[in-house]
Amino acid sequence: MKTVIKTTNLQKIYNNSVAPVKAVNDISLEFKEGEFTAIVGPSGSGKTTFLNLIGGLDKPTGGEIFIDGTEISTMKESELFDFRLRNIGFVFQSYNLIPVLTAKENVSFIMLLQKRPKAEMEKRATEMLEQVGLSDKLNSRPNQLSGGQQQRVAVARALASKPKFVLADEPTANLDTESAFNLLDIMEKLNKEENITLIFSTHDQRVIERAGRVITLVDGRVSEDEVGSSRFEV
Amino acid sequence: MKILLILAWRNLWRNRKRTLITVSSVLFAVLLATLFVSMEKGSYERLIDSMVRYSTGYIQIQDVLFDEEPSIDHTLLFDEEIEAILKKNDEQIAFHVPRLQNFVLVATENNTRGSILNGIDPELEIRMNDLNEDLVKGEFLKPDDNGLMLAEGLAGILNVTVGDTLVLLGQGFHGSTAAGTYPVKGIVDLKIPEINNNTIYMSLSEAQWFYGTGNRVTSLIIMPENPARTQQLAENLRMMIDPEWHRVLTWEELLEDLLNLMKFDVAGTMIMMMILYIIIAFGLFGTILTMLIERRKEFALLFSLGMKRAQVAIVCFFEALFISMAGVVLGIIISIPVVAWFYHHPIPLSGDMAEAIADYGFEPVLPFSADPNIFLNQALIVLIISFLIGLFPVYKVFRIHIMEAKK
Incomplete structure (x- = not known):
């Protein structure tokens, strides 16, 4: 399988000059196309920082990040904005949707920025909202949707533009069990159907069990990398 | 671009109350500023209109030396050449008013006083400034009259009335002596004390005879068909007259001192306006x-x-612009009928202020101007303020650190 993301000796150190905190410490990983990966670990283990780095939202202190063979850690900010728009889908823990846009407009938003044809956007957005079970909420604003529904719209938006991979930072953290399982079912289904690499951080045991690959971070380092039923101590 | 406009517009209505309060503050500021400027401009317009109608006219043709050294020797020969020039501009000229004005010593049996003698064409003067309406005693002058019409203040100082005879003595054309006795035919109330205490009117033909000037005048006042085209008419006349002998002056040049005084006064008003603009800006x-x-x-x-x-910066900029444009447009829409009302129904004044204004021959009211430029200028100023404020979010958006903003 093709490698979509590759990091080599990735580092992120905060307060470098005063009291250095190594949030991400020498992580070298590869993510293949279509993988469904959970990044787990206790609070402060570096999960979010790692996702921010590979998502091009933050700059590493050291090491390299390759997306589809392209080194992104040396890119200028303007290049990164464009790179994110074309290649990466995001689902955050909260504040995921643009409050003034309807569900359909939110799903279309990235495609709109990508200047896709209107007909294609309309079709794809409707299709994606149908797939996440929200065909009756096309014109609802975020404040008219429940937390679980909002997360499903965010997943639909992240996948609608067919990015190279989707990063989800604790997508189920604020959801009840039923909504969390529902969201996972959708993510798993779309991951298989669309063959899009999906990486999400979580410390939710319900989610971890569903992942095809589980990477455990402790103090910014990879302590375990388990694929399928086999678990590797690193 | 469409999505940016949609985002900006919808963002405004996320907090409907706040947006409406801000729009209202801009609206009231525009309304206040418009009323304030309209009132000030209205007063100035009335003053200028009075000065132009009663004194200078819109355009004057004079002898080239008269403005610097007003003297009976620097008079303009109102001959065929000047008449031909006026005829060529006939379409733009409503009428012209010749005047011969000079100092004169006026005496009775017991009193002597220096005054200004105005040789006028009574009919044209009435057309220009309704001088006949100021008549308080006796008769108004006729074109070939050989009597005098006195300002009420001067008549009081000299203690004379209609039917009395006055002796006039002055310097005539080219050093000759001008002297004569004239009966008082009428008395006019000229309101403004300085003018009312030293003005005498005589028919133009009699004044030309008295000073020995022949067909000369000190100024030829031109009243244009369209006062808004005064400058254009003045330029046309300038191109036709002989600059070696004649000079064309507009009311702005003739009232330069008054206009400078107004500019100084406007500076004071600007401070008030600045305070208003600062309030808009902070809101x-x-x-x-x-x-x-x-x-x-x-x-x-x-x-x-x-x-x-x-793109995010444009959205924020549009939001600032939309709020202020809504305030400006609504402010202008509301201020048009309000200003129009006050334009047709000026605020009446009372008490000492009313008396003081009435003494100067003006109606004791606060007049308003309906000049469209007032609305356009206010709209433009507020839009420039909003444009500058709209640059602040643009600056901030470019400085936001994504990771810090995410927290």
């Missing part, structure tokens, strides 16, 4: 600042999704 700035602070996470989301900083 708008407060709203924009709050909108920026409470939407940091949203900006982080938009940046994460791949929206460029410039």
